[in-house]
Amino acid sequence: MPIYEYECGRCGAVASQIVMGSDRAGAPACPQCGARGTRRVMSTFAVMETEASRLQRFDPSQARGESFYKDARNVGLAAKKRAQQMGVDLGPQFEATVEKARSGKLIKDMS
Ligand SMILES: [Zn+2]
Known part of the structure; x- marks a missing residue:
């Protein structure tokens, strides 16, 4: 059962919603202001939290x-930890590289 996140176009509130059946059923109304103009956003929270805790333990x-x-x-974890300790922000470019390395695409790109 997928969990989607919806962002309200009026107040910016983000709400998580468990979607049953078809996801074309339509976006739910904003729980905060009741606006109908919510749009689905990528839910990366769960993944990011996992990585953060991994980084913590590393x-x-x-x-x-x-x-x-x-x-x-675990690819890129050492580099991230080091950067974190030095207070360096590696930025989205690094994230993309790590993602590539993890999926094996980096090796393909270089060959
Ligand atoms: Zn709202």
């Missing part, structure tokens, strides 16, 4: 086995 000084690097979600 210890760069600890030795990591082969299985660590086999997990694509």
Whole structure:
């Protein structure tokens, strides 16, 4: 059952909605102001939260086995942690590169 997020065009409130059946049923009214002009937005919250907690647990000084690097979600984690500690904002470009690396597209792009 997918969960979609809707952003209100009037007040900007974002509401999560579990969508049953067809997602063409129409956007729900804004729970805050009641406006009908809500639009669906990409729900990235769950993914981002997971990565944040992974980053929290990640210890760069600890030795990591082969299985660590086999997990694509760990790609770029060391670089991110380092940047976070230095207070550097890597920006969306880095995010895109990491995403590519994780999906294996980076290797294809370079060859
Ligand atoms: Zn609203």
